[in-house]
Amino acid sequence: DTEVTQTPKHLVMGMTNKKSLKCEQHMGHRAMYWYKQKAKKPPELMFVYSYEKLSINESVPSRFSPECPNSSLLNLHLHALQPEDSALYLCASSQDFPGTSYEQYFGPGTRLTVT
Amino acid sequence: AQSVTQLDSHVSVSEGTPVLLRCNYSSSYSPSLFWYVQHPNKGLQLLLKYTSAATLVKGINGFEAEFKKSETSFHLTKPSAHMSDAAEYFCVVSTNDYKLSFGAGTTVTVRA
Numbered sequence: 001d002t003e004v005t006q007t008p009k010h011l012v013m014g015m016t017n018k019k020s021l022k023c024e025q026h027m028g029h030r031a032m033y034w035y036k037q038k039a040k041k042p043p044e045l046m047f048v049y050s051y052e053k054l055s056i057n058e059s060v061p062s063r064f065s066p067e068c069p070n071s072s073l074l075n076l077h078l079h080a081l082q083p084e085d086s087a088l089y090l091c092a093s094s095q096d097f098p099g100t101s102y103e104q105y106f107g108p109g110t111r112l113t114v115t
Numbered sequence: 116a117q118s119v120t121q122l123d124s125h126v127s128v129s130e131g132t133p134v135l136l137r138c139n140y141s142s143s144y145s146p147s148l149f150w151y152v153q154h155p156n157k158g159l160q161l162l163l164k165y166t167s168a169a170t171l172v173k174g175i176n177g178f179e180a181e182f183k184k185s186e187t188s189f190h191l192t193k194p195s196a197h198m199s200d201a202a203e204y205f206c207v208v209s210t211n212d213y214k215l216s217f218g219a220g221t222t223v224t225v226r227a
Contacts, residue, residue, distance in 0.1 A: 004158075042205055042217030043159070056214070090158055098213030101147045101166040106158040 003027075004107035006091050012113045015081060021110045023074040023091030031055075031097030032074040033104060034066060035090040043090055049074060050097040081114045088112070117142045117210040121218035128196045129226045136191040136221050138206035147209040148189045150180055153220075154202045162204075165189060176200070201225045 004025045013019050023032065031050045035043035048056035049068040063085075065077040074091055088109045094102040122137035140146060147166045151159040163174025170182045180191045189206060206218040 006158075040220075042220055045214055048214075088156075092159075101164075101209070103149060103161050103164050104215065105161065106151075108158040109156075111156070 004091055004093055004105050006089075006107040006110050008110060009108070010111045010113075012115060013078065013081065014115055015083075017081075018077070018079045020078065021076040021089055021091075021112075023076075023107055024072055025093040025105070026072055027093060027095075027105070028071075029093035029095055029105075030071060031094045031102070032068065033092040033094075034064075034074070034076050035092065035106075037088040037090055037109070047076075048097060055097060078112075081112075083114050086112055086114045117144075117146065117208050117216050119206050119208050119216055119218040121204075121206050121221050123221050124219065125222045125224070127224045127226065130198055131195050134191075134193040134196045134200065134223065136204050136206075136223070138189045138191065138218060139187055140189060140206070140208045141187060142208060142210075148180075148182065149207040149209070149215075150174065150178070150189075150191045151205045151207060152202045153205065159205065162191070196223075196225050198225050198227065 007022045033048050034046040037043040045058050046060045047066045052068045063080050067075040090109045091107040092104040094104045118141050120139045149164045150162040153159045162178050163172045165172050165182045173179045178193050204221045208216050210216050
């Protein structure tokens with residue numbers, strides 16, 4: 001099973017709201033990722049967790065707060081977002097990190113709209 | 116630094132004809148290379164990967180890619196396009212800091 005699941009599929013939130021995106025994998029992978037993808041663009045890396053610890057933060061604004069409660073779960077907490085944060089948010093996992101040969105498996109994404 | 120160039124932003128083919136998506140890369144190291152496909156409003160699906168084994172890599176759904184070190188290319192092909200192949204395709208290289216570097220993407224349309 002090479003499935004990464006994400007909830008919710010769609011999310012509309014106001015700029016003063018607090019919401020969370022959830023990601024889950026049951027492949028035994030030790031690395032998990034958050035990406036942001038704008039329309040007609042490739043994904044942009046936001047965060048990398050390896051063995052439940054934050055390994056990479058790509059200078060993401062603090063209104064995005066990741067959390068890795070255990071090796072199967074990854075959350076992205078959202079607060080005081082801006083309209084330009086509207087995008088498809090993708091979660092991915094890989095067997096390990098770092099390692100150039102480890103392919104990443106992506107979830108279906110959460111389509112976020114900030115009003 | 117590593118980078119990926121997808122030479123065609125858009126490819127249009129007739130159903131049943133071959134598909135060729137071109138990708139060039141630059142890398143200071145022996146690279147790992149991937150092709151991913153993204154259907155509308157979906158996540159990315161891994162088609163195939165190259166990690167310094169056989170230079171001709173077979174993937175899912177009839178796709179294959181050939182790694183040519185002398186040309187720094189990793190082109191993706193499929194002998195016969197199907198309507199379900201209409202999607203966005205990304206060529207990706209794994210960088211020396213272990214992050215994925217994505218090409219800009221190629222949009223494939225398939226004509227009936």
